[in-house]
Amino acid sequence: MKFFALMKKEFHRFFHDPRLIITMLLPGIIIFLLYGILGEALNSEKEARQYHVYLSGNSAVTAVISEAAQKNGDSVEWMSIDDREAAKDAVHDGKATAVLVFSENFDATEGGNVDIFYNASDETSAAFYSLATSVLNVYRVRFTVTSESLLNDEVVGMQILCSILPLLIVAFVFSACMSLTLESVAGEKERGTLSTILVTSAKRSHIALGKIVPLACISMLGALSSFLGTALSMPKLMGLSLNMLGAYGFWNYFFILLLIVSFVPLIVSLIAVVSTYSKSVKEASAYTGMLMIFSIILTLVATFVPALGDWTVAIPVLNAVVAMQGLLAGALPVWQSLVSVGVNLAFTAILVFCMTMMLSDERIMFGK
Numbered sequence: 001m002k003f004f005a006l007m008k009k010e011f012h013r014f015f016h017d018p019r020l021i022i023t024m025l026l027p028g029i030i031i032f033l034l035y036g037i038l039g040e041a042l043n044s045e046k047e048a049r050q051y052h053v054y055l056s057g058n059s060a061v062t063a064v065i066s067e068a069a070q071k072n073g074d075s076v077e078w079m080s081i082d083d084r085e086a087a088k089d090a091v092h093d094g095k096a097t098a099v100l101v102f103s104e105n106f107d108a109t110e111g112g113n114v115d116i117f118y119n120a121s122d123e124t125s126a127a128f129y130s131l132a133t134s135v136l137n138v139y140r141v142r143f144t145v146t147s148e149s150l151l152n153d154e155v156v157g158m159q160i161l162c163s164i165l166p167l168l169i170v171a172f173v174f175s176a177c178m179s180l181t182l183e184s185v186a187g188e189k190e191r192g193t194l195s196t197i198l199v200t201s202a203k204r205s206h207i208a209l210g211k212i213v214p215l216a217c218i219s220m221l222g223a224l225s226s227f228l229g230t231a232l233s234m235p236k237l238m239g240l241s242l243n244m245l246g247a248y249g250f251w252n253y254f255f256i257l258l259l260i261v262s263f264v265p266l267i268v269s270l271i272a273v274v275s276t277y278s279k280s281v282k283e284a285s286a287y288t289g290m291l292m293i294f295s296i297i298l299t300l301v302a303t304f305v306p307a308l309g310d311w312t313v314a315i316p317v318l319n320a321v322v323a324m325q326g327l328l329a330g331a332l333p334v335w336q337s338l339v340s341v342g343v344n345l346a347f348t349a350i351l352v353f354c355m356t357m358m359l360s361d362e363r364i365m366f367g368k
Contacts (some may be wrong), residue, residue: 003137048074048075049124049127049128051069051075051077052096053099055081055100055179056099056104057103062076062100064135071346081099091119094122098123099117100132118130135323165325166302166328169223169301171296178271178288182281182285184215186213186275186278187281195365204356207359208352208359212272215268215272219267220265221259224313252332253336255323255327255334258337259320259327259340262340263316269351271291273358276359299317301318302318302322310336313336316347323337323340
């Protein structure tokens with residue numbers, strides 16, 4: 001009977017504690033929502049590609065490639081080659097999709113050779129290369145393909161940075177904020193020192209700001225240090241030249257810094273609210289761990305799903321990640337960056353207000 005009594009006690013403790021229920025069910029809900037968004041983005045109707053291909057030599061396979069492209073909703077424009085090197089330079093610079101060179105009498109001879117020059121760092125060029133080789137494999141049994149990727153090292157470096165840096169920045173910021181905020185808020189609440197502050201005449205809003213502002217400043221130093229260390233070491237790690245950092249202008253770096261400055265207080269405020277609600281540091285760590293996973297998943301979605309849309313500016317953290325990716329890709333999305341900064345600061349103000357209300361609630365602060 002004692003066994004069943006113990007089981008009943010544990011079930012009662014779980015089903016009568018909303019915190020435990022949320023901790024158990026929230027990961028599945030988050031995964032469902034994010035995978036739903038990811039699926040919608042991946043399965044949405046893609047834009048039609050237009051392939052601009054330089055052609056040398058004659059072959060009926062070009063008509064087959066054009067037909068295969070049309071089935072995918074794409075189109076191919078064939079252009080004659082006057083200067084092969086100039087054509088290759090156009091592919092390298094992104095002004096053309098590819099260069100296709102057939103050997104003489106390719107269709108009449110048993111064997112043959114096809115030279116394909118494309119740019120693997122360009123999505124459209126890489127897609128055409130995949131289409132052309134798949135058609136050639138069906139069209140001819142015996143032939144030789146000589147391919148050369150005309151990589152633009154600067155573009156490759158930008159692609160690497162914009163795919164990895166935002167993820168690392170979010171992870172570094174969350175780690176820095178967690179290590180400081182949990183102990184400062186949940187730790188003081190667990191030890192009872194926060195209760196001592198609450199019985200003084202200090203305003204609840206002053207207490208909330210007195211926690212968030214210095215924690216945000218300290219966390220920002222750690223985030224900026226991590227960002228600089230990563231940005232300077234990443235090109236060398238990937239075998240790229242540090243000179244590629246000069247491809248970015250002053251305003252690119254300025255807006256990246258502004259975005260970091262905007263979402264560090266947001267994350268500090270979010271963790272502070274969770275810590276204020278939690279009964280202990282251990283409980284707060286469980287909640288903030290889920291928040292960190294959620295933020296990293298958002299970053300991964302932004303990394304692997306191109307062109308999410310302008311609606312991302314309304315989503316905290318995700319808006320900063322998308323804007324940083326644009327800046328690291330060499331663009332200058334000014335309005336997107338400024339709106340993202342404004343949205344993050346607005347959510348920070350809302351969270352500060354929530355923390356102020358929670359500090360005034362005896363049920364949350366004293367468990368009554």
